[in-house]
Amino acid sequence: MSVQTLDRVVIRFAGDSGDGMQLTGDRFTADAAVFGNDISTLPNFPAEIRAPQGTLPGVSSFQLHFANYDIMTPGDSPDVLVAMNPAALKANISDVPRGGLVIADSNEFTKRNLAKVGYETNPLEDDSLDAYQVYALDLSGMAIAAVKEFGLTRKDATRSKNMFTLGLLCWMYDRETAGTEKFLTEKFADKPVIRDANLAAFRAGYAFGETTEAFANQFHVGKAPAAPGRYRQITGNRALAFGLLTGAYKAGLPMFFGAYPITPASDVLHELSKHKRFDVTTFQAEDEIAAIGAALGASFAGHLGVTSSSGPGVALKSETMGLAIMTELPLVICDIQRAGPSTGMPTKTEQSDLLQALYGRHGEAPLPVIAAQTPADCFDAALEAVRWAITYRTPVMLLSDGYIANGAEPWRLPDVSEIAPIDPEFATETNGTDAKDNATFLPYKRDPETLARPWAKPGTAGLEHRLGGLAKADGSGSISYDPENHDRMVRLRQAKVDRIVREVPDVVVDDPDGADVLVLGWGSTYGPITAAVRRVRAAGGRIAQTHVRHLNPPPANLGEVLQSYRRVIVPEMNLGQFAMVLRAKYLVDVESYSRVRGLPISLSELADDLLDIVQN
Amino acid sequence: MSVQTLDRVVIRFAGDSGDGMQLTGDRFTADAAVFGNDISTLPNFPAEIRAPQGTLPGVSSFQLHFANYDIMTPGDSPDVLVAMNPAALKANISDVPRGGLVIADSNEFTKRNLAKVGYETNPLEDDSLDAYQVYALDLSGMAIAAVKEFGLTRKDATRSKNMFTLGLLCWMYDRETAGTEKFLTEKFADKPVIRDANLAAFRAGYAFGETTEAFANQFHVGKAPAAPGRYRQITGNRALAFGLLTGAYKAGLPMFFGAYPITPASDVLHELSKHKRFDVTTFQAEDEIAAIGAALGASFAGHLGVTSSSGPGVALKSETMGLAIMTELPLVICDIQRAGPSTGMPTKTEQSDLLQALYGRHGEAPLPVIAAQTPADCFDAALEAVRWAITYRTPVMLLSDGYIANGAEPWRLPDVSEIAPIDPEFATETNGTDAKDNATFLPYKRDPETLARPWAKPGTAGLEHRLGGLAKADGSGSISYDPENHDRMVRLRQAKVDRIVREVPDVVVDDPDGADVLVLGWGSTYGPITAAVRRVRAAGGRIAQTHVRHLNPPPANLGEVLQSYRRVIVPEMNLGQFAMVLRAKYLVDVESYSRVRGLPISLSELADDLLDIVQN
Amino acid sequence: MTQTSPDQNSPAQTSSAKGLNRVPLAVTPTTRKDYTSDQEVRWCPGCGDYAILAAFQGVLPELGIARENAVVISGIGCSSRLPYYMDTYGMHSIHGRAPAIATGVATARPDLAVFVITGDGDALSIGGNHLIHTMRRNVNLTILLFNNRIYGLTKGQYSPTSEVGKVTKSSPAGSVDAPFNPVSLALGAEATFVARTVDSNRKHLSEVLTAAAEHRGTSLVEIYQNCPIFNDDAFTVLKDRDSAADAIVPLVQGEPIVFGAENQWGIVRTATGGVEVKEVAEVGLENVLVHDAHDPDPTTAFALSRLTDAGVLQRSPIGIFRSVERPAYDDLIREQVETAVGSDPADDAMVNDLLAGSDTWVAAEA
Amino acid sequence: MTQTSPDQNSPAQTSSAKGLNRVPLAVTPTTRKDYTSDQEVRWCPGCGDYAILAAFQGVLPELGIARENAVVISGIGCSSRLPYYMDTYGMHSIHGRAPAIATGVATARPDLAVFVITGDGDALSIGGNHLIHTMRRNVNLTILLFNNRIYGLTKGQYSPTSEVGKVTKSSPAGSVDAPFNPVSLALGAEATFVARTVDSNRKHLSEVLTAAAEHRGTSLVEIYQNCPIFNDDAFTVLKDRDSAADAIVPLVQGEPIVFGAENQWGIVRTATGGVEVKEVAEVGLENVLVHDAHDPDPTTAFALSRLTDAGVLQRSPIGIFRSVERPAYDDLIREQVETAVGSDPADDAMVNDLLAGSDTWVAAEA
Numbered sequence A, B: 001m002s003v004q005t006l007d008r009v010v011i012r013f014a015g016d017s018g019d020g021m022q023l024t025g026d027r028f029t030a031d032a033a034v035f036g037n038d039i040s041t042l043p044n045f046p047a048e049i050r051a052p053q054g055t056l057p058g059v060s061s062f063q064l065h066f067a068n069y070d071i072m073t074p075g076d077s078p079d080v081l082v083a084m085n086p087a088a089l090k091a092n093i094s095d096v097p098r099g100g101l102v103i104a105d106s107n108e109f110t111k112r113n114l115a116k117v118g119y120e121t122n123p124l125e126d127d128s129l130d131a132y133q134v135y136a137l138d139l140s141g142m143a144i145a146a147v148k149e150f151g152l153t154r155k156d157a158t159r160s161k162n163m164f165t166l167g168l169l170c171w172m173y174d175r176e177t178a179g180t181e182k183f184l185t186e187k188f189a190d191k192p193v194i195r196d197a198n199l200a201a202f203r204a205g206y207a208f209g210e211t212t213e214a215f216a217n218q219f220h221v222g223k224a225p226a227a228p229g230r231y232r233q234i235t236g237n238r239a240l241a242f243g244l245l246t247g248a249y250k251a252g253l254p255m256f257f258g259a260y261p262i263t264p265a266s267d268v269l270h271e272l273s274k275h276k277r278f279d280v281t282t283f284q285a286e287d288e289i290a291a292i293g294a295a296l297g298a299s300f301a302g303h304l305g306v307t308s309s310s311g312p313g314v315a316l317k318s319e320t321m322g323l324a325i326m327t328e329l330p331l332v333i334c335d336i337q338r339a340g341p342s343t344g345m346p347t348k349t350e351q352s353d354l355l356q357a358l359y360g361r362h363g364e365a366p367l368p369v370i371a372a373q374t375p376a377d378c379f380d381a382a383l384e385a386v387r388w389a390i391t392y393r394t395p396v397m398l399l400s401d402g403y404i405a406n407g408a409e410p411w412r413l414p415d416v417s418e419i420a421p422i423d424p425e426f427a428t429e430t431n432g433t434d435a436k437d438n439a440t441f442l443p444y445k446r447d448p449e450t451l452a453r454p455w456a457k458p459g460t461a462g463l464e465h466r467l468g469g470l471a472k473a474d475g476s477g478s479i480s481y482d483p484e485n486h487d488r489m490v491r492l493r494q495a496k497v498d499r500i501v502r503e504v505p506d507v508v509v510d511d512p513d514g515a516d517v518l519v520l521g522w523g524s525t526y527g528p529i530t531a532a533v534r535r536v537r538a539a540g541g542r543i544a545q546t547h548v549r550h551l552n553p554p555p556a557n558l559g560e561v562l563q564s565y566r567r568v569i570v571p572e573m574n575l576g577q578f579a580m581v582l583r584a585k586y587l588v589d590v591e592s593y594s595r596v597r598g599l600p601i602s603l604s605e606l607a608d609d610l611l612d613i614v615q616n
Numbered sequence C, D: 001m002t003q004t005s006p007d008q009n010s011p012a013q014t015s016s017a018k019g020l021n022r023v024p025l026a027v028t029p030t031t032r033k034d035y036t037s038d039q040e041v042r043w044c045p046g047c048g049d050y051a052i053l054a055a056f057q058g059v060l061p062e063l064g065i066a067r068e069n070a071v072v073i074s075g076i077g078c079s080s081r082l083p084y085y086m087d088t089y090g091m092h093s094i095h096g097r098a099p100a101i102a103t104g105v106a107t108a109r110p111d112l113a114v115f116v117i118t119g120d121g122d123a124l125s126i127g128g129n130h131l132i133h134t135m136r137r138n139v140n141l142t143i144l145l146f147n148n149r150i151y152g153l154t155k156g157q158y159s160p161t162s163e164v165g166k167v168t169k170s171s172p173a174g175s176v177d178a179p180f181n182p183v184s185l186a187l188g189a190e191a192t193f194v195a196r197t198v199d200s201n202r203k204h205l206s207e208v209l210t211a212a213a214e215h216r217g218t219s220l221v222e223i224y225q226n227c228p229i230f231n232d233d234a235f236t237v238l239k240d241r242d243s244a245a246d247a248i249v250p251l252v253q254g255e256p257i258v259f260g261a262e263n264q265w266g267i268v269r270t271a272t273g274g275v276e277v278k279e280v281a282e283v284g285l286e287n288v289l290v291h292d293a294h295d296p297d298p299t300t301a302f303a304l305s306r307l308t309d310a311g312v313l314q315r316s317p318i319g320i321f322r323s324v325e326r327p328a329y330d331d332l333i334r335e336q337v338e339t340a341v342g343s344d345p346a347d348d349a350m351v352n353d354l355l356a357g358s359d360t361w362v363a364a365e366a
């Protein structure tokens, strides 16, 4: 048996919702990451509700791409498909290119299970999979045998099949087993029987690979070059939670996080609720309006208010965002986008809340918008959102989406000590005089530099003041119906947001060959676009690429950049929302490349299309 | 005494909130309208809450412009100011051009009242009003005297001063008294003492004008030429309510109107609640979400669902609009805009909800948007919204604003028999076959022409079906997570809205002189822009004008029109929202002319600015 | 052109039940199968929703109404998937808004039997306001509140009916929110019909649902529903054979409220106005409270609702707590409209008159 | 860099009242004038809001707390203008959301005394859900619900407390909505402190507000407030000298509930669990119900709430219906956080550790 070296592999684990595929994928990913591969993952949950066992809608999958170089996406098509039942095979086989590897649990290919998904004969036995390398193995049977001695129920015993499978794959891809063993030991620390059974199944799987002659080869994917540093693997939602937490920490503020559960944003709530140690309070509200309301109240009280949701919940928050804009208090609103409109496809991804983020409020109600572009980048984006919110006393909208929220990649750990602190600069003294020339506090007297207003915490004697949603007089913040004052205040609020461009670095264009076509994206299309651009270049196409992270205010040089290309292509998972904004702002005929499938844009399709474009 | 003939007069009635100025203005307007003048009015309420008597915030005013020609606005500055107390004088005098007429109730210029608004000396007695023609008359004293015989309380007696004043002005402007006498007789039919006292005060005011020598002149403003027909005076909110009602009537559908009170939209609810006779049900909901929800439920049940609100309430409705878009049911959503953001200035006008109307929803959620341009036009706009909603099975957003909602103008009455009927075309039969080839109802099988889906009323046997917010399969409407289906459905919903362009007439440009500058507006700026354009032309400037009523989808020829002018100026009461849309859509460098003062754009300021532009 | 509301004047024979009195009867009797749609039912194995669906599909044919006149409106949640499985008119709407949407349906159409399917999160968290307003208005709806005391669809966060201290993904240190008692809340919100039943008791469930549908006005039925995936032990005491008899307190109209394997327990009034559990042998059957759901005063029903502790349920009355008559919102508002419309619908002339108002003038040909 | 929450560890002396137990006391006593802002008060002449404002401005100094630690949050409505007139920290927020916003304030800051000012529309119509959830959680807030039984600010539409049949601009044929009884609703929503008082009775108003502020958890105070402009006769029976004695039923802790000019009327329990009015002479004072707001069972309080008819008010108890102890949401959740933070706040190393998690690897210099 030999070890064959590969640059990259895409494995897709697929099974029934109850088969533990997410866990299997996670573990394999962790091992690959710790080993030093670059990784990118794509979990794919069934629709929110549980479908009956063994049916197509019940299939859950997890795709992992690992490589010895810097990769950008979880891959379009898997090299290896692990199918734990007929439904998993049927749902996924069409994505596997001919010649791909299929490992199937033959034990589950019973008449009944086959019938459930409409297979008339067993595909493992007829010739329908001839184009693939198929390994039909009795995975569950072997797992059950491996755990026999522990006296588990049949159900529990069968459950260990995922660990058996993981063991087998660890062997196939030449992985260390220590990480998973440690993981299992810790996870089941207080259920020793389950722990030992899982360990046994895992080891049995590994041993099966090693001893059986079923497999011709082991494969090895080397370490990816990576900037020196300490790394971990991280999902977008966790990184986002960490970014918020770190921001509050660097500002020396307790965080108040108000949320109402919603897919795919709930994990931000779940993550933060674990970190009370860091002075984070999570409030599970009765609805999204209460969630943002309480967060705004906490900001008024001098804490960092944060709220997070997905499209339908963010829609409900719009009225309160208007109040946050009027009261000019720090607030971070996270929108983890999913496929819409309405309930749409809650477990699928999309970028279609951009216009809601920019314009979804009544009146002139501007706020800054930042979009994260990869799972790890959610950390930086969230940290920046906190910084802007506090510095400029403004609600900030942070956009992520289901793809990066649930996907994972290696993250080079920052050193918290090196992150610039955020100064909330609470007001402590009066800053003006009233009509009678007494010293007074003017809550709307702005910092001439940032246009931010002072933030005075309740409890500070002498700075008592009232905020509210009514039009307010410049400076004093008293109710004002003066027409000129209103016009001025509307423009001041806009100017404050526009001025944040000071914080926005110019976009950098990656254009090694002096191309005349530019592809421009924002948010989670970063991975697919970058990968597609590589392919185009590899195929000899000249193409420039840039990615916008600050959607409002956009970078100062953006217009210039757009004008300097013959064609600008903007791939988005919506009907061209950012393209519209760019056209309006810069009067450049940017072309929207729109795919609204609830999936990340296909890198191969995009690469082909871009190649077509640059070659014309 | 002579009667002097004038082309136009602008009168502003101003007094304390309790002084009945709105009623006085209304009556004078009605008389002017019935006489045959063209009219335009601008009520100006104090902030929503009552201020203490005699203070500046408590001043309520009503401006009426009447003329012997077709006028466009209530006028920038009043020729005549009626000031019922010092606060009314102080709040309004700066708007009166030098030489203007001021009629003041000298009785109210007491030390106490003067002090309340910071007058140190009595302006009726010092020289501060030298630039005006001032008539300081004891209006309340004379009114009280006139009603003495009726034995009213002093408070009630004092109240009659507004009718005294009205009588005086009727004389001054050579008006018939019969209309007001009829009005008072009917209004106070069951309070004979009040009726007679008001009549007496009114007649006394008229007689005072006739007999005293205080006034040198009577004035006469002749009839305005008008298209032949029967006319009435109407406010925007009433016209809007009538348009909705007529639309439902022409469709043969009962109307279900769900609303939660909010300024300045409440009057639509108030008006419709009076018309149960026309099968209109009004539902005062617990909030705006319930209001739109119940309306959508009624549409599902086969009635015409309608909801109305202003910006803050419309924001709350966004999530449900998404459901309406997904279920493709008829629904009309009226947004009577007011000054924002947040609570803003509820009694003031603005056009700043346009982007919310177009984009304020999560996901790709397109809907048609129609904007009314004058009070009377609210009828046509509402009727059209109903027609589109029913024909295309779509929520339609109808935009009005505080200016036209409360303002009034003459309206040439339509003949309901001549309005084209609206066919709800309820589905009555199955329209497809299911997997087993049985006849079945496919709720998302579209009309190839309109792309509208069939609307089947509950109670129709055989067409039972389930709607919902989850992504749905093309045709059957079943839940679908298929990526290609989702992409197709997103585009189909967009295409359906885009296709409504079939209903949209091309914009017509008024360009008598072959100008190279075009001024383009939408909504309630119609009046000020048209008036300003007249002035520009009168001053020799060449300028073209067009006004857009269909904001989504816009008229087919709009791009072409924009491209054919050297400069395009877009005046809006916001920071340039429609300008942004035009730039994005047509890549034309339209220029935003933005005034955000909570007031209609000043016609004289606009005229000056436009003149500047065309002369450069 | 004249305006008609054909749907409101259906000539068919209508139900004699008050709650359905303008709903046409089926010409040929329907069966459970008629109410089953072609969609595959998709809940987790063992989910209590299956039993409720089955009972509901069984009750509808019994009501005798025409299937096409049944409308089922839900919000969002596992439970709210139910309309897809019913071959009636239906809408799976948005989170928390089903009572509002159903209010529109019921007000527009007296000839429809309108059901709302909702969960403890949908009805009591985001939708709490619509729920209480619907009850105070007494809109003619039958609301099935599936209370699994958890957010099922979003994978198991605590809900407004979860017990204090509940550890979930969003409350790793235990939740600190005191729960609602849905029956108390409904009574405080002026509900005219409030009942509770259990997914696992098909007979009781069917009886309660039938009574609820036949009640005119809002009927709120709280259904204890097991979620084996995220909250499997929420109702163990009530469902466990050994403990159930001592834990479930059946309310039967006109009967003394007794329970226990030998009916050895009875409910008696306390001196301070509430109710408590006593041994029947000790107090005498004649001193046991006789259940009267029709009492116009909701106080005793409220007292009974307090028997349910909000923690790990140890004891809970099931049955109809309250069932009283009060005019339904939709009937009243329809009456205003129907009176105004009268027997002759508006015609063009009337609309023209309305538009014209009383002050018009004529501009002649120039 | 270390993280501190200075506001939570104020060294100043704090109030001894439970509801304010972490709120610092004023160093020099405050007066009503200190609480008066420079904004001109703008309500209609004769509006009941004036009296409530005055009473509130009088109560705050009595509480002894530092003025800068008082926060007043309101929604939208005439009543909700109140914060502008208070020289404290405050927010005039948006319609219906004040309880949610105040929950954030109170949870973040135990050293603040947080008041919510709201109206019957603001609290019970659009804001109903936040209100009931606040009460069930028992967030430490004092809620002043100005009930004028009308929407004042929007010029007089009927509200969820208006009587059936009310003719307003939006209900020209008379409204058909049955109103809420705010006290019943609060009790159904698990409120721990529920009281009612009247704008015109300064002494009672002040006493009730003081008790409410001193209660830990949510205190709901319904205040009958006259709106002379749009609903002038809503409380005539209660305010008219001749009828008031027979209409107002004062609840006094530990005292028999009697009323009438000669205290000739008393409240007694009915046989069916409710309460009713009897002549004291007839039943004997010893049989009159003795008021106990501290009864852990809310049933009697609920029964008392039903004495108020929802129409033209003929009779109404005022005073504290219920006042019981239950842990406050904000205390509990803060306790979790404070315990986790402990005495040594997180430092860089701890944050670095958190970010790193347990599975890290190192990429060396290439």
Ligand SMILES: Cc1ncc(C[n+]2csc(CCOP(=O)(O)OP(=O)(O)O)c2C)c(N)n1
Binding pocket: A260, A261, A262, A263, A288, A312, A313, A316, C076, C077, C078, C079, C080, C095, C118, C119, C120, C121, C122, C123, C146, C148, C150, C151, C152, C153, C154, C159
């Ligand atoms: C506006 C909005 N917020 C949040 C969600 C996410 N969500 C869907 S169902 C649900 C709660 C479900 O709980 P419950 O009503 O008890 O139903 P169950 O699933 O337990 O039957 C939540 C939070 C959503 N779909 N829409």
Ligand SMILES: Cc1ncc(C[n+]2csc(CCOP(=O)(O)OP(=O)(O)O)c2C)c(N)n1
Binding pocket: B260, B261, B262, B263, B288, B312, B313, B316, D076, D077, D078, D079, D080, D095, D118, D119, D120, D121, D122, D123, D146, D148, D150, D151, D152, D153, D154, D159
């Ligand atoms: C979202 C929203 N909807 C509606 C309104 C309009 N509005 C303001 S106050 C109010 C009702 C006020 O009634 P209430 O709370 O009883 O206060 P009151 O004026 O009687 O004191 C309404 C409907 C609003 N400001 N915002």
Ligand code: SF4
Binding pocket: A049, A050, C042, C043, C044, C046, C047, C048, C049, C078, C079, C148, C152, C153, C226, C227, C228, C229, C230
């Ligand atoms: S999660 Fe719970 S409630 Fe939802 S389907 Fe599964 S078992 Fe039923």
Ligand code: SF4
Binding pocket: B049, B050, D042, D043, D044, D046, D047, D048, D049, D078, D079, D148, D152, D153, D226, D227, D228, D229, D230
């Ligand atoms: S409208 Fe009524 S509640 Fe509002 S300020 Fe005037 S009197 Fe008071």
Ligand SMILES: [Mg+2]
Binding pocket: C077, C119, C120, C121, C146, C147, C148, C149, C150, C151, C152, C159
């Ligand atoms: Mg639930």
Ligand SMILES: [Mg+2]
Binding pocket: D077, D119, D120, D121, D146, D147, D148, D149, D150, D151, D152, D159
């Ligand atoms: Mg009110």
